[in-house]
Amino acid sequence: MDLQLKDRKIILGITGSIAAYKACTLCRMLVKQGAEVHVVMTSSACKLVAPATLEALSGHPVPVDIFEDAAKIGHIALAGNADLAVIAPASANTIAKMAAGLADNMLTAAVLACTCKTVVVPAMNTHMLHNQATAENLETLKRRGMLIMQPATGDLACGVNADGRMPEPAEILNYIIKILKSKAPLTGIDYVPQDLLPTPKRPAMLTQTKLLGKASGAGLKVVITAGPTVEDLDPVRFITNRSSGKMGFALSAAAKALGAQVVLIAGPVKLDTPEGITRIDVRSALEMLHAVEDNLKGCDVFIGCAAVADYRADHIETQKISKRDHSDGLTLKLVRNPDIVATVGKLENNRPFTVGFAAETENGEDHAKRKLRDKNLDLIALNYVQHHHIGFDSDQNELAVFDKDGIAARYGVQNKNVLAASLCDLIFERVKKGQA
Known part of the structure; x- marks a missing residue:
């Protein structure tokens, strides 16, 4: 089997979006492709998915609390030499914090310390997604060089059929592989003043x-x-x-x-x-x-x-x-x-x-x-x-x-x-x- 992500170090950030459960499948897929996956979760994400599940899937400790998990602060050090950071799913709240440059939890601190490319996978209610504040926050992240993966369209947790869904893990995996294998910008021209x-x-x-x-x-x-x-x-x-x-x-x-x-x-x-x-x-x-x-x-x-x-x-x-x-x-x-x-x-x-x-x-x-x-x-x-x-x-x-x-x-x-x-x-x- 050709391991497309062999020896690649990937930070997988999980936020408190209802789509957090999909991150388990994504983590497993990344590991199967040979990646070394280090998961960082927000406290809200832990209410949807147990950190122990991600520890079992990734094979590494999962830090959550920036103070209580001080022994796991190696994740901040990892941010300096990781090949890629992926925030999936990314909630509107975390996107806003990242745009503002906040570092008030383990995940936002890790993102702020990252020197590698960062992929943001928004997943939220469609009205939150298209709120001007969210749109401007995503534009801010893109101007800073982050890659924004467009949400999918389909049935949302609120009962409507619209855009805002987290793309399927397989689609995100292919996107990650493309990023790490490509020497050119993903979309041909990512940002044109x-x-x-x-x-x-x-x-x-x-x-x-x-x-x-x-x-x-x-x-x-x-x-x-x-x-x-x-x-x-x-x-x-x-x-x-x-x-x-x-x-x-x-x-x-x-x-x-x-x-x-x-x-x-x-x-x-x-x-x-x-x-x-x-x-x-x-x-x-x-x-x-x-x-x-x-x-x-x-x-x-x-x-x-x-x-x-x-x-x-x-x-x-x-x-x-x-x-x-x-x-x-x-x-x-x-x-x-x-x-x-x-x-x-x-x-x-x-x-x-x-x-x-x-x-x-x-x-x-x-x-x-x-x-x-x-x-x-x-x-x-x-x-x-x-x-x-x-x-x-x-x-x-x-x-x-x-x-x-x-x-x-x-x-x-x-x-x-x-x-x-x-x-x-x-x-x-x-x-x-x-x-x-």
Whole structure:
């Protein structure tokens, strides 16, 4: 048996999340892969899982109390030469303490003393997860170089089906193996300061070498749609949605910075065009479809990030609709708009690598997987849009990316420029592998 973690020293921190019981399975899996596991628990975690259980599974003492367990203070010394620290599950309370730099228990003291990479696996109620305080705390940890593993979606202890679940131990194990075996950043580009991406005043040529020296998009033509579409009802009124276009524009900037030739097809938004990008402005879904079709020649990658209206008016009035003529109410007849990303995904000839987006409010993973399959996509990026601090018109977002085999990547709450750089790098690496 090939022991993937042979002789690796791993600190496993367990907090008072209801998912603490899963840490037992994770500990056992790590040990079976040859790792030397040292468990540190909070007092709240001990109320859910007995320290004796983890001592038996790891083969090492489990310290809890920073004063009573002084004899086990070797865990603090271990923090200086461990290969990896994994906080799984990480409660909102412990995440807040870590962001504040507190060291009021054995676990937070060990984390503060760590000189190795730290993986944080949040697990909590979905409303706690998406509270602005938690989001900002996770962003703080990420800026400090910690890796945040996105929570899974499913049934929570509170009885709702939403994100906030601790990923299964096998998934965490694979993530750990990938970290310790990889010499490059996990997500291609883990953190990209905003001032490294191209703007109208900052040419993309000056940014490429700063993106970790990567040029994974070199030689590729990329067509990206962004923003909303607008479906007119009359000369005054129209149907649209809340999309700001920020994610699509961030993707175009990142793709250009990674060396690609970029065509950006944008709905009505008030955003500046990044340097070196061909921008085509459209208004309606039909105009966007025609612009996409006109630019598919030689296209290697199509990213459908626009929030395209599902319906349009069957007839656009040439004059303003009068309230006096419809005093008892107004009935609108709407017809379906074409699905642009599905049109590209189902091309029989010269089909580009096709990526879609799924903006969902519930049962997101199921909907995203269905759309991936029904639209014949290579990848689909899921984002939940009901949370006020991410999604529409926000500078932050979080994504779960799926391929035909399941989850391809998870990116926690972070700046859209950072997400865009990571996602583009993932896409381009897959395209290059397919061309090899």
